[in-house]
Amino acid sequence: MPRLSDVIAELDALWPPERAEQWDAVGTVAGYPDAEVSRVxxxxxxxxxxxxxxxxxxxxxxxxxxxxxxxxTTTVAAGHFKGRVVHDLIKNDIALHVAHTNADTADPGVSDALAGALDLRVVRPLVPDDSDPSGRRGLGRVCELDHPLTLRDFAEHAAKRLPATAQGIRVAGNPDALVRTVAVSGGSGDSLFDAVRATGADAFLTADLRHHPVSEATQGSPLGLVDAAHWATEWPWCELAAAQLDEISDRHGWDLRVHVSKTVTDPWTAHAASTTTAGAPN
Known part of the structure; x- marks a missing residue:
């Protein structure tokens, strides 16, 4: 069996920690480097x-x-849920490793996995990484559909292909507009509207879209917006990452058992559709 340090070295090669944003906190949080790893x-x-x-x-x-x-933090006391997480990890000899923005911009990365889940053909990064001469790394992806769909049908397709959450899928824009090219970005994406508009994409699928940025992005613009749950847009990366580690394990003869959690940890737990018109009493 490999040591934790062996596995982490391979994960860091997939998602180099130096490529994370400066504000991010990636890497190994808990675990003995010499501990043996058999299940991930x-x-x-x-x-x-x-x-x-x-x-x-x-x-x-x-x-x-x-x-x-x-x-x-200044404490890992178990009186807080994050402290309890640390205590339970250590008590059960479980290491924790994080790949966040360094996985977002990887090739392949979070948005490649999202595009794959939606059967989209990746064309290029939405925001290219200037340090990558191949032009393949970067934030988000610009994609093409094999066949045009209306914005409504594309949203329904996304709802079928992404994991189910209480939020479901929200749409802004003309539901009957044809969609041929789609920009995608796993996680919060409303800071990327300028980059999306510059690509000429017909639609943008991401998460955590807010009222004012959406209102401004759709005024006088044909851009369609598809807002999925944050967790749902990033979960496909877990399957991609697990497959990458499986391949590494096979190459080294490690015989790792690699699993993907299907537990829905999106914080929203229910959805109630409004039936009241504006200004009318309940």
Whole structure:
């Protein structure tokens, strides 16, 4: 069996930590470098439900997309849920490794996995990484559909292909407009509207879209917006990353058992459609 340090070296080659944004917190959070690893679990969020799943599974390593302590901390006391996560990881000899913005811009990365889940053909990065001479790394992806769809039909296609969440899929723009090219970005994407418009894409699928940026982006513009749940747009990366580690394991003869959590950790748990018209009493 490989040591944790061996596995982490391969993960760092896939998603070099130096390519993470300066504000990010990536890398190994817990774990002994010399500990043996036989079972690995991939998930989006390092929350208690995922740690409990890792314990039940007998995992030696948990790899998540989101950091546990993005803004740092001065304590890991178990009186807070993040402290309990740390305690449970250590108590059960489970290492935690994070690949966040360094996985977002990788080739392949988070948005490649999102495009693959939607059966989209990737053309190029939405925001290219200037340090990549091949032009393949970067944030988001510009994609093409094999056959044009209306914005409504594309949103329904996304709803069928992405994991189900309470939010579902929201659409802004003309539902009957034809969509041939789509920009995608896993996670929060409303800071990328200028880059999306510059590509001439017909639609942009991302998450966490807010009222004012959406209102401004659709005024006088044919751009269609498709807003999925943050967790749902990033979960496909877990399957991609697991497949990458499986290939590495086979190459080295490690015989790792690699799993992907299907636990929905999107924080929204229910959705109620409004039936009241504007200005009318309930």
């Amino acid at each position: 679990l991939f998930a989006v969020d390092p929350v208690q439900e995922i740690v409990d799943e890792a314990v039940r599974l007998g995992a030696d390593l948990l790899v998540t997309h989101h950091p546990l302590y993005l803004r740092g």
